[in-house]
Amino acid sequence: MDSVLQIAKRAREASYNLATRPAEMKNLALKRIAEVLVERADHVISQNAIDLEHAKNKGLSKAMLERLALSHEKIQGIAKGVYEVCDLHDPVGEIMESAVRPNGLKIEKVRTPIGVIGIIYESRPNVTIDCAALCLKSGNACILRGGSEAFNTNMALAEVIAIALKGSGMDEACVQIIPTADRSALNELLKLDQYVDCIIPRGGEGLIRFVVENSTIPVVKHYKGVCTVYVDKFANPVTADILTVDSKTQRPSVCNAAENLIVHADIAEKFLPQIAKLLAERGVELRASERAGAILKRSGIEFVKAAEEDFSTEYIDLIIAIDIVGSVDDAIAFINKYGSHHSDLIVTEAREPAEKFLNGVDSATVYWNASTRFTDGFEFGFGAEIGISTDKLHARGPMGLKELCSYKYKIRGDGQTKGKPIM
Amino acid sequence: MDSVLQIAKRAREASYNLATRPAEMKNLALKRIAEVLVERADHVISQNAIDLEHAKNKGLSKAMLERLALSHEKIQGIAKGVYEVCDLHDPVGEIMESAVRPNGLKIEKVRTPIGVIGIIYESRPNVTIDCAALCLKSGNACILRGGSEAFNTNMALAEVIAIALKGSGMDEACVQIIPTADRSALNELLKLDQYVDCIIPRGGEGLIRFVVENSTIPVVKHYKGVCTVYVDKFANPVTADILTVDSKTQRPSVCNAAENLIVHADIAEKFLPQIAKLLAERGVELRASERAGAILKRSGIEFVKAAEEDFSTEYIDLIIAIDIVGSVDDAIAFINKYGSHHSDLIVTEAREPAEKFLNGVDSATVYWNASTRFTDGFEFGFGAEIGISTDKLHARGPMGLKELCSYKYKIRGDGQTKGKPIM
Numbered sequence: 001m002d003s004v005l006q007i008a009k010r011a012r013e014a015s016y017n018l019a020t021r022p023a024e025m026k027n028l029a030l031k032r033i034a035e036v037l038v039e040r041a042d043h044v045i046s047q048n049a050i051d052l053e054h055a056k057n058k059g060l061s062k063a064m065l066e067r068l069a070l071s072h073e074k075i076q077g078i079a080k081g082v083y084e085v086c087d088l089h090d091p092v093g094e095i096m097e098s099a100v101r102p103n104g105l106k107i108e109k110v111r112t113p114i115g116v117i118g119i120i121y122e123s124r125p126n127v128t129i130d131c132a133a134l135c136l137k138s139g140n141a142c143i144l145r146g147g148s149e150a151f152n153t154n155m156a157l158a159e160v161i162a163i164a165l166k167g168s169g170m171d172e173a174c175v176q177i178i179p180t181a182d183r184s185a186l187n188e189l190l191k192l193d194q195y196v197d198c199i200i201p202r203g204g205e206g207l208i209r210f211v212v213e214n215s216t217i218p219v220v221k222h223y224k225g226v227c228t229v230y231v232d233k234f235a236n237p238v239t240a241d242i243l244t245v246d247s248k249t250q251r252p253s254v255c256n257a258a259e260n261l262i263v264h265a266d267i268a269e270k271f272l273p274q275i276a277k278l279l280a281e282r283g284v285e286l287r288a289s290e291r292a293g294a295i296l297k298r299s300g301i302e303f304v305k306a307a308e309e310d311f312s313t314e315y316i317d318l319i320i321a322i323d324i325v326g327s328v329d330d331a332i333a334f335i336n337k338y339g340s341h342h343s344d345l346i347v348t349e350a351r352e353p354a355e356k357f358l359n360g361v362d363s364a365t366v367y368w369n370a371s372t373r374f375t376d377g378f379e380f381g382f383g384a385e386i387g388i389s390t391d392k393l394h395a396r397g398p399m400g401l402k403e404l405c406s407y408k409y410k411i412r413g414d415g416q417t418k419g420k421p422i423m
Numbered sequence: 424m425d426s427v428l429q430i431a432k433r434a435r436e437a438s439y440n441l442a443t444r445p446a447e448m449k450n451l452a453l454k455r456i457a458e459v460l461v462e463r464a465d466h467v468i469s470q471n472a473i474d475l476e477h478a479k480n481k482g483l484s485k486a487m488l489e490r491l492a493l494s495h496e497k498i499q500g501i502a503k504g505v506y507e508v509c510d511l512h513d514p515v516g517e518i519m520e521s522a523v524r525p526n527g528l529k530i531e532k533v534r535t536p537i538g539v540i541g542i543i544y545e546s547r548p549n550v551t552i553d554c555a556a557l558c559l560k561s562g563n564a565c566i567l568r569g570g571s572e573a574f575n576t577n578m579a580l581a582e583v584i585a586i587a588l589k590g591s592g593m594d595e596a597c598v599q600i601i602p603t604a605d606r607s608a609l610n611e612l613l614k615l616d617q618y619v620d621c622i623i624p625r626g627g628e629g630l631i632r633f634v635v636e637n638s639t640i641p642v643v644k645h646y647k648g649v650c651t652v653y654v655d656k657f658a659n660p661v662t663a664d665i666l667t668v669d670s671k672t673q674r675p676s677v678c679n680a681a682e683n684l685i686v687h688a689d690i691a692e693k694f695l696p697q698i699a700k701l702l703a704e705r706g707v708e709l710r711a712s713e714r715a716g717a718i719l720k721r722s723g724i725e726f727v728k729a730a731e732e733d734f735s736t737e738y739i740d741l742i743i744a745i746d747i748v749g750s751v752d753d754a755i756a757f758i759n760k761y762g763s764h765h766s767d768l769i770v771t772e773a774r775e776p777a778e779k780f781l782n783g784v785d786s787a788t789v790y791w792n793a794s795t796r797f798t799d800g801f802e803f804g805f806g807a808e809i810g811i812s813t814d815k816l817h818a819r820g821p822m823g824l825k826e827l828c829s830y831k832y833k834i835r836g837d838g839q840t841k842g843k844p845i846m
Contacts, residue, residue, distance in 0.1 A: 413793025
C-alpha cells in the first residue's frame with residue numbers, strides 16, 4: 001500500500017504537468033470518467049452494498065444510509081454532473097489583469113491552478129467524483145480522503161478514475177484516494193505542506209475543526225450557516241412573509257436556510273403574529289426572545305422561550321429563533337454577533353436601510369429582498385461549486401472553478417535591470 | 424494590562440465600524456499618524472535608545488542594531504511613507520464583478536476589508552507604522568506584535584497611533600499593539616480564530632514556521648526566496664551577463680535576488696567562464712555542480728564544489744550555485760524542485776522556450792529577459808506592499824492594498840424565492 005507521503009509526492013509531480021494541459025485533454029479525461037463510471041456501475045454498486053451492510057450493522061441513521069447509498073439512477077446523475085463540468089469554460093490561463101510599466105516591463109496576472117488540493121469529506125460517495133472532476137478541470141491534482149463508511153465504494157470509484165485517466169493519456173497521480181480509513185493517515189496528510197497547497201474539508205463542524213487544528217496546510221473552511229432574515233419597518237409585509245417562509249422552509253437542511261428572524265420593533269406587533277402563523281402551519285418550531293414571546297403570547301401563538309445560544313445555533317431543521325430589534329443598526333449588530341457570516345437578508349422597500357445593511361453586515365452574501373436560499377455556485381452562474389467558503393481569505397461564499405485557482409505574474413522584458421546595467 | 428483576548432475582541436468590534444468608514448476619514452487618521460509621529464519623534468527616539476542599549480548588552484549583531492535604530496531622518500522617512508499610503512486609491516467598495524441572473528437577481532461582487540489582521544514581526548520598528556497604515560487604509564483593524572528587542576520603541580509608536588486615532592475620531596482599537604514581548608501572548612493570539620481573520624508573519628523562516636504550526640487562524644506566508652536565472656541556448660550572451668549580474672548582485676540581501684544560475688549545455692562551454700569572471704570580479708562565491716565545475720576548472724576559475732542542498736539554499740549573500748541543464752524542460756523541472764516558487768528568470772531570444780518557461784515554472788513571478796529584482800509591490804505599481812506572499816491561496820507574490828482585502832456578494836432582488844412563493 002502506498003504511504004500518504006508517497007501519494008503526496010506523486011501528486012506534486014503530477015500537478016506540474018497537469019497545470020499546463022490544454023482544456024481539450026482535460027475534457028477528454030472527464031468524459032472518460034463519466035463513461036467508465038457508467039460502464040462499471042454494477043461493480044461500484046456491489047462495493048457500495050458492502051459499505052451499506054457495514055453501516056446498517058453499525059446502526060447508522062436512516063438519513064446517513066440514504067446519503068451513502070448509490071443506485072444506477074444516482075450514478076447516472078453523477079455522470080451527468082461530470083459532463084456539465086466538462087462543458088464549463090477552463091479558467092486556467094485567463095489573463096486577469098495586465099499592465100505595461102514605465103520601464104517597459106509587460107506584466108500579466110494569469111490564472112493558474114493552485115497545484116495539489118486535499119479534500120477531506122464524510123459519507124457521500126458522490127463527492128469523490130464531483131471533486132475529482134472540478135479539480136481536474138481547474139488543473140489541480142487532488143488527494144481525496146473520504147469517510148470510513150464509504151471506504152469500499154470510494155476504492156471502486158478510485159479504480160474508475162484511474163482507468164479513465166490512463167485511458168486518456170493522463171497521469172493517474174492526478175487524482176488519488178487515500179487507501180485507508182485510518183485517522184493517522186489524515187493526520188499525516190495535514191502536515192505535508194511541502195507537497196499539498198490547500199485542504200478543503202467538507203463535512204460537519206467537528207471534522208472542520210479537527211482539520212483546522214491539525215493542519216499546517218492552508219485550509220478553506222466551509223463552516224456552518226447561521227443565516228438571519230431581518231424584516232425592516234419599511235418592509236412590504238407580503239414580501240416579508242414570502243421571503244421568510246422560503247428562506248426557512250424551502251429546504252431547511254442546508255447551510256443557506258435561515259435560522260433566525262429579527263423584526264423591527266415598530267412593526268413587530270402587527271407582523272410577528274402573521275408570520276408566526278405561517279411558519280407554525282408549516283411545522284416550524286418558534287423560539288422567541290422575551291420581547292418577541294410577549295407579542296406571540298398575546299396572539300395565543302405557541303412558542304418556546306429562546307436562550308441566547310439559540311441565536312447562534314445552526315438548526316438545519318424546522319426551528320427558527322425570533323427576536324425584535326430597534327433599528328437597522330441593531331439588526332446589523334445582531335447579525336455580526338450571532339450569525340456565521342454566511343447569508344443574511346433585509347426585507348425593506350427603503351433604499352437607505354437596505355444599503356446600510358448590505359454594507360454593514362459582515363457576511364459572504366447579503367440580500368435585499370431575495371431569499372437566502374440563493375447562495376450557491378449554480379445560482380451565481382458558476383456552473384458548479386465545490387462548496388461555500390465561510391473564510392474571508394482566498395474565496396468567500398460559493399467556490400467554483402475560478403476559486404479553485406491561484407495566479408502567477410508573467411513578466412516580459414527586454415533586458416531591464418533594477419540597478420545600472422553593467423554594460 | 425489588557426489581555427490578548429480583550430485586545431482581539433476589541434479589534435473585532437472596531438473592525439465592523441472601520442469597514443464602513445469613507446476614504447476621507449481613514450486618510451485623515453493616516454495624516455494625523457504622520458504628524459504625531461514627527462511631533463513625538465524625540466520621545467520615540469529616547470525609547471528606542473533604551474532598546475538599543477539592551478540590544479547592545481545582549482550582544483546583537485551590528486546589522487541587527489542598524490535595523491533597530493531610529494533617527495530623526497528615519498522617522499521622517501516613515502512619515503513620508505504614511506503620506507504615500509494616504510494618496511493611494513481606497514480599494515474598499517470597488518465593484519469587482521457584477522451580473523444580472525435570469526431570475527432578475529442583481530449580483531455584485533464588492534471588495535471589502537478582511538476584518539482583523541494580526542501582524543507578527545521581528546526587530547524593525549518601521550514595520551509598526553507601515554503595517555498600521557496599510558491596514559487602516561484597507562479598512563482592516565490590526566493587532567501588531569513586534570519583536571522583544573524593539574519593545575519600548577513599539578510602545579512609544581503605539582502611543583503615537585493611539586493619539587492620532589483619537590484625534591481623528593477613530594476607535595483606538597483599530598490599531599493595537601500587544602503590550603508584552605512574552606511568547607505565550609503570541610501563542611494565545613494564534614488561537615483566537617473567532618476574532619482574528621488573518622495572520623501575516625514578517626520575519627525569518629523560524630518565526631514563520633512557528634506561526635504556521637501553532638495558528639488556527641489562516642496565515643499568509645512570506646517564506647524565503649530561492650530564485651533562479653536560466654540562461655537558454657538562444658540567449659543573447661550580453662543580456663544574460665547583464666541580467667545575471669543584476670539579479671545576483673544589485674542587492675543580494677533580499678528575497679528576490681537570484682541564488683542559482685543554470686545554463687543550457689549547448690552554450691555552457693562558452694558562456695560559463697564569461698559570466699563566472701563577471702561574478703567573481705564582484706566578489707560572488709561560485710558553487711558549481713560537477714559538470715559546471717569541470718568547465719570552470721578548464722578556464723582556471725576558482726569555485727567551491729556545490730552540494731545538492733546548495734541549490735535550495737537562500738544565501739541572501741554574495742554566493743551563487745551553478746548547474747548545467749540539457750533543455751528548457753530540465754530547467755523548469757530544476758526550478759520546480761529546488762526553487763522556492765518566488766521569482767525565476769529565463770534569458771532567451773526565442774519565444775518558444777520562453778513561453779514554455781513562463782507556463783511551466785510554478786512560481787509567483789516568472790520573467791522573460793528582465794531581472795528577478797523587480798518582484799515588489801512598488802515595481803508592480805501597487806504603490807505599497809505589506810510583503811511578498813509565497814502562498815498560492817488568497818495572495819501570491821507582492822501584496823498591496825487589494826491583497827489586504829476580501830469581498831462580499833451584495834444581491835438585490837424584488838422578492839425572488841427558490842421554491843414556489845407561498846402567495
